[in-house]
Amino acid sequence: MAYESAAQKTILVMENQKPTSNRRKFLTNAAKIAGVGAAGFIYIKGCDSEPSEVEPGPGNTHAFLTNPYLLTLEPEKVYVRWISNLKSYSWVEFGESENLVHKTHAVTNGLVNANTRIHEIELSDLKPGTTYYYRAASKQIIQFQPYNVVYGETIYSKVFQFKTMDEQAKEVSWLILNDIHDVRESYEHLIGLNKNEPYDHVFLNGDMYDDLENEMQVIDLMLKPCAEIFAAQKPMIFVRGNHDIRGQYAREMLSYFSFPKGPYFTYQHGPVFVIVLDTGEDKEDAAAVYAGLVDSEGFRKKQAMWLETVFQSDAYKKAPFKVVKMHIPTHYTTGSIGELHCRELFTPLFNQYKVDLVISGHTHVYGVHPPVKGKHNYPIIIGGGPAPGTRTLMKIKANSQQLHVQMLDDAGKEVGSYTVT
Ligand SMILES: [Fe+2]
Structure with a gap:
């Protein structure tokens, strides 16, 4: 470095x-x-760096490298993440008013998390559907020796507010972005198309990066713009696309996110039961370009087995709407081996268990594809990107009667919609 x-x-x-x-x-x-x-x-480009080993340049004072950003999958929990330039002890102050009466830090195996720059504080036992105020704090650790810890400056973020998810909410709404591919100004532009309409969270449906070489790409090309534009107040939920798992820093990238259930998972959002799949690479695992270091096929098979248990769950059966979000769609791809594997593996399950909707990206060609009986009995909506003129913002709104998807192009014009009743 x-x-x-x-x-x-x-x-x-x-x-x-x-x-x-x-x-x-x-x-x-x-x-x-x-x-x-x-x-x-x-x-x-190409230098080696572990997340906790990046050191600031000379003369740097203690500073945040990002605003706090929220990651949450549960109504009673929020994960607050941020990154500082110096190693520190960090905590979150929060409350139901701007009087931040609570303070929480993270503890692992009987030790308070400290001497790190990448911070994760879990706020738990929250009330569902409730507004909270919070700020992040990091106290620099100048020296960390047994019996001799020397603290430096404490820095605080601004006070932000967020609302916890509500499984019982009668109406929900969220936004979906996909295939940003390092074009970080797209975050501001596409979220801006929503104007001032309320939304609960933002779902990032993969290929937010081109590939990952080092920490600064993780920060600059996604976390920093997202935390500035929305993620300090609206939770973001992220699933990796095939580009997000490429490059020497792709394995470290996960440590900047909170995946309490792993990189594929489910969550309930009001009347909508959401299944999130991590579809892996698009070429065959044995492709020379992967150098023997990819096992997407095994990873997808594991998810298919897990899906069987998800589909048997009461939560899935009872939910008015069942939505799958996965970066690589089951259809309308170019037909590479990895893409076909997604089709072969997941299509029969989606047909059998009657998912209502699949939302994807990956192809860079946006489109709304109604069900085709015998092929995919469920509609597939694919978002575009990353070039100007091809980018899309999806807006989802659902209540117990209907789920509506509206797709806007990057000029704000509606280019597709679908309603499930
Ligand atoms: Fe992709």
């Missing part, structure tokens, strides 16, 4: 100003071309 202090100062000054789309564009381009990170780090 190498750093360069003059450029670092320049970027820090820019980051302290209110971002504009031009500035974002510049930073994105700078980050992609020159390898300049959000906090002013200069990174060398």
Whole structure:
């Protein structure tokens, strides 16, 4: 890892100003071309770095590299994550008003989590469907020796608010993005198309990255823009696409997210039971480009077996609407081995257990595909991206009577819709 202090100062000054789309564009381009990170780090493409081993450049004061970002899958729990530039002891202060009467830190095996830069605080025993206020805090650890811990500066985020999920909610709504492929200004643009309409969370349906070389890409190209635009207040739920699992840092990337049930999972959102599948790579595992380091086939088979138990569950059977979100769709792909494996494995299950809707990305060609009897008895909606003119925002609204999907192109025009009743 190498750093360069003059450029670092320049970027820090820019980051302290209110971002504009031009500035974002510049930073994105700078980050992609020159390898300049959000906090002013200069990174060398291809360098090795463990999440906890990245050190700040000279002269850096204690600072957050991201706003806090929320990840949650349960009505009574929220996972608050953020990243700081220096190792610290961190906690969250929160309450049902701006008077933050509670404080929580993380404990693992009898020790308070500390001396780390990547923070995860689980707020539990929350009330479903309730608004909370919170702020993140990190106290720098200058020295960490037995019997001799020396603290430095404590930094605090702004106070943000969020609302916990409500399994019993009569009406729910959320947004879906997919295939951003490192074009980080797309987050602001596409979320902006929603205008001021209320929504509960944002689902990121894979290929948010092109590939992953180092921590600064994880931060700059997704976490930082998302945390600035929505994720400090609206939870984001993420499933990986085939590009998100490529590159030397793809294995570390998961440590910046909270997957309490693993990378594939279910969640209940009001009347909607959601199944999230991690569809893995799109080519065969034996493809030379994977160098023997991919086992997507086994991973998908494991998910198919798990799906059988999900479909037998009371929660699935009782839910008015059953939605699957998976990056690679079961149909309308180019037909590579991995894509066909998704089709062969999951289509019979979706048909047999009557899923109401499958929402995907991956193909970069948006479209609404109604059920085709004997092939896929369920509708498939595919979001587009990443190039301007092909990007989409999906808006989902559901109550106990109907679930409606609206797809907007990046000019804000409706280019597809589907209603399940
Ligand atoms: Fe993809």
